[in-house]
Amino acid sequence: MKILHITPELAPWSKAGGLGDATAALAxxxxxxxxxxxxxxxxxxxxxxxxxxxxxxPSLAVxxxxxxxxxxxxxxxxxxxxxxxxxxIEHHDYYGAREIYPARPDFAERAAFYARAALDACLDSGWxxxxxxxxxxTAGLVPPLLNTVLKQTALGAAATAISVHNLQHQGVAHRxxxxxxxxxxxxxxxxxxxxLGGVNFLKGGILHAGRVITVSPTYAREILTPxxxxxxxxxxxxxxxxxxxxxxxxxxxxxxxxxxxxxxxxYSSRSLKGKQACRKALTQExxxxxxxxxxxxxxxxxxxxxxxxxxxxxxxxxxxxxxNRLRFVLLGSGDPALEDAYRALAAEFPSRCGVRIGxxxxxxxxxxxxxxxxxxxxxxxxxxxxxxxSMAYGTPPVVRATGGLADTVRPWSPGAKDxxxxxxxxxxxxxxxxxxxxxxxxxxxPKAYRKVQVNxxxxxxxxxxxxxxxxxxxxxxxxxG
Ligand code: ADP
Ligand code: GLC
Numbered sequence: 001m002k003i004l005h006i007t008p009e010l011a012p013w014s015k016a017g018g019l020g021d022a023t024a025a026l027a028x029x030x031x032x033x034x035x036x037x038x039x040x041x042x043x044x045x046x047x048x049x050x051x052x053x054x055x056x057x058p059s060l061a062v063x064x065x066x067x068x069x070x071x072x073x074x075x076x077x078x079x080x081x082x083x084x085x086x087x088x089i090e091h092h093d094y095y096g097a098r099e100i101y102p103a104r105p106d107f108a109e110r111a112a113f114y115a116r117a118a119l120d121a122c123l124d125s126g127w128x129x130x131x132x133x134x135x136x137x138t139a140g141l142v143p144p145l146l147n148t149v150l151k152q153t154a155l156g157a158a159a160t161a162i163s164v165h166n167l168q169h170q171g172v173a174h175r176x177x178x179x180x181x182x183x184x185x186x187x188x189x190x191x192x193x194x195x196l197g198g199v200n201f202l203k204g205g206i207l208h209a210g211r212v213i214t215v216s217p218t219y220a221r222e223i224l225t226p227x228x229x230x231x232x233x234x235x236x237x238x239x240x241x242x243x244x245x246x247x248x249x250x251x252x253x254x255x256x257x258x259x260x261x262x263x264x265x266x267y268s269s270r271s272l273k274g275k276q277a278c279r280k281a282l283t284q285e286x287x288x289x290x291x292x293x294x295x296x297x298x299x300x301x302x303x304x305x306x307x308x309x310x311x312x313x314x315x316x317x318x319x320x321x322x323x324n325r326l327r328f329v330l331l332g333s334g335d336p337a338l339e340d341a342y343r344a345l346a347a348e349f350p351s352r353c354g355v356r357i358g359x360x361x362x363x364x365x366x367x368x369x370x371x372x373x374x375x376x377x378x379x380x381x382x383x384x385x386x387x388x389x390s391m392a393y394g395t396p397p398v399v400r401a402t403g404g405l406a407d408t409v410r411p412w413s414p415g416a417k418d419x420x421x422x423x424x425x426x427x428x429x430x431x432x433x434x435x436x437x438x439x440x441x442x443x444x445x446p447k448a449y450r451k452v453q454v455n456x457x458x459x460x461x462x463x464x465x466x467x468x469x470x471x472x473x474x475x476x477x478x479x480x481g
Contacts, residue, residue, distance in 0.1 A: 001471065001481035003030055004129035004158075005039040006118045006139040008111070009100060010086060013047045016100045017303055018248070018385040019165050022215065023135055024080070025251040029467035031083025035481075038127070040118035042110075043076060043088035046098035053078045056087060060124055062117045063149075065180045066109065070094075073113075075121050087121060089114045108173030111138035111201065112181050116145065119155055131159040131479040133470075137171035140205030141181060144193065147208050149182050159479035161470075162209040164202070166382050167223050168230050168307065171201035195231075203235050210477030212236070212243045213470070215383035216404030220245030228380055242477075246470060247407060248383045249463035255368075255389045257457075262365040267394070269457035272450075275369060275394055282370025285363075286354025288327050296443045297327045298436070299371030299395065301364045301386055304334030304342075309377035309400065309427055314341045316432040321349045325440060329354045329371065331363050368393040373439050379427045381405045387421070391456030396442070396449075397421040398435050408461065412442055412452055420456040 005027055009020035023039060031037045043050065057075035064071050073091040080086045089095070094110045104110065115138065122129060132155070134142045143160045150156055177199050178188060187193045193204045206212050214220040220243055222228035223236050236243065257275070258268045264281040267274030279297065283290040288297070298317075302308050310332075320326045330342050339357045346355040356363060368374065374390035374397045383404030387397035391409070399405035401423050412419035422442065424435035442449050 002129045007135040008138040010041040029463035037084045040087045042095040043090040131474040134162045137202040140201030143208035144204045159477040160209045161211040162205040172198040217245035219403040250461040278369035289351040296372035299367040300330040302332040304338040394453040
């Protein structure tokens with residue numbers, strides 16, 4: 001099958017969170033299955049390795065309005081893995097800056113441009129996909145474009161799917177974006193793209209795509225409710241018969257403690273010795289007190305946003321740190337108030353708590369390997385990748401029962417045989433305190449703890465399975481091949 005992904009993030013070239021990992025790993029898994037896969041994404045100023053890219057299209061006229069001199073681009077490409085080629089849209093004004101999501105007044109044109117360029121690149125090169133798979137809001141206006149303006153082109157027969165990686169971010173823009181893309185005026189109504197006086201990109205995608213995919217079965221059910229729907233639950237309900245949840249996986253080339261070159265020592269479920277070395281190195285890296293009987297290390301690697309529930313965790317952690325019942329390390333950035341709260345925690349407990357504000361790929365691997373538990377108290381979590389990475393690294397996750405966290409972690413209780421982590425229900429202080437206390441109890445029973453570690457390490461979260469399910473979804477959307 002010929003598969004086109006349109007995505008604002010593609011790891012390792014660009015990544016703000018799990019979206020980059022997910023799109024790249026899915027495309028790679030599909031290519032490995034023998035499909036002909038392309039992923040189109042902007043060439044941000046921060047994308048590495050452009051010297052090694054090929055110029056696939058030296059000058060592409062893109063079907064958008066606005067100043068004529070801005071309506072063209074170059075397309076660079078590289079072979080990412082067998083069967084999977086990445087196409088980068090080069091446009092200095094729109095994407096020359098390093099950030100993936102800068103706060104700019106032209107954010108909507110920036111998103112609309114690369115999505116339309118992806119389609120024009122296909123038309124120009126004569127490569128006609130059987131399915132066009134859009135990811136998140138920035139690609140949301142692609143299905144409406146294909147159903148209207150581009151219906152009579154070679155792309156008009158392609159099946160479409162949209163993956164909702166996070167329904168909270170919808171991309172609501174001014175009415176003029178419809179003219180920029182040449183979308184017909186009849187789509188400007190509440191039953192179509194209009195939403196609270198603006199054009200809602202994600203709503204357009206959900207309404208017009210052949211298939212609506214979310215990244216876990218539980219999240220697919222959750223977004224039908226007002227609590228998780230961020231105002232779009234009724235729109236999602238309209239598409240309920242085309243909606244399904246397909247779990248992300250773990251890319252074992254990237255996240256595997258047996259081979260990970262970013263770790264001070266490697267290990268496997270047979271011998272966790274190397275994990276102890278990773279733990280020791282982590283305590284040294286963060287200057288934490290160590291020694292026999294030192295309490296377990298809880299790790300966090302996260303965007304610091306409300307979604308992740310880390311405001312509640314900060315309050316809960318303080319009392320455990322005060323009583324020397326745990327040690328804690330965090331890597332993340334985001335909300336300045338939360339960054340300050342965690343800096344303050346580290347300042348108050350310098351020998352028990354280490355905090356790095358920023359983004360650090362290598363450190364994220366070392367935290368996964370060197371921690372004893374991984375904390376993810378999310379208020380909502382469409383899928384979540386870190387809890388799966390932590391299971392693979394023998395670091396039982398402590399998660400709230402929502403979205404993909406509920407679908408991937410099997411809860412421990414005394415006597416449980418197949419548990420892989422700690423799961424709690426309530427997104428409040430008591431809920432997190434209960435969960436941390438429960439984790440400490442597990443840690444105090446070395447045999448039970450070891451079993452939970454090994455269960456997690458032996459659980460397979462395969463991208464191949466996810467790729468197969470996506471193919472079934474594409475066929476349900478009408479894709480040939
Ligand atoms: P989300 O996409 O909502 O942020 P996920 O769990 O799906 O959550 O994915 C987060 C990804 O981003 C993981 O690969 C994680 O390791 C990575 N990540 C998040 N914050 C950082 C950071 N500060 N430094 C390095 N990697 C990070
Ligand atoms: C989003 C979600 C996260 C998910 C990721 C990849 O960033 O917040 O839960 O794992 O997309 O699908």
